Amino acid sequence: MxxxxxxxxxxxxxxxxxxxxxxxxxxxxxxxxxxxxxxxxxxxxxxxxxxxxxxxxxxxxxxxxxxxxxxxxxxxxxxxxDEAAWQALQRQLSGETLSGVTTRVAKGATLRGGRRYLG
CATH class of the missing domain: 3.40.30.10 (Glutaredoxin)
Incomplete structure (x- = not known):
């Protein structure tokens, strides 16, 4: 430990x-x-x-x-x-789902070029 x-x-x-x-x-x-x-x-x-x-x-x-x-x-x-957890988190942060469809990152924010932008 x-x-x-x-x-x-x-x-x-x-x-x-x-x-x-x-x-x-x-x-x-x-x-x-x-x-x-x-x-x-x-x-x-x-x-x-x-x-x-x-x-x-x-x-x-x-x-x-x-x-x-x-x-x-x-x-x-x-x-x-934990590489698998990191990859999953990266997908989540980029707004990508497992099916490859891009979604909004957080309510009112989008991700462009690795940066989050409000509305």
Missing amino acids: IRLKLYTTLGCHLCEQLEALMVTLCDTPYRLERVEISDDDALVERYGVRIPVLVDEAGQELDRGMQPERLAEWLAARGWL
Whole structure:
């Protein structure tokens, strides 16, 4: 089992997004230690504008891990990426269904050239 730290703060929706992506994309059992940065001024100074920050056992950090591409790359570099789940998520993010039909990405948004645009 791998041990990871997540530098976070109460009510961080981006941290929740990262945790949900971890459940989907990580194929290796892991334990996630949540570190509340608001309890320590030094942690607020270091991580305040970068959370969520995910840290592996070697101390390698990933900030902005709520971005699926960044998290997938970070997990793949460590051999922890569930490739099938990543491919399925990429199809979902691009708006492509299994039948190859393109749909809207999210309510009010479309995907063009890998970027999401509102309405």
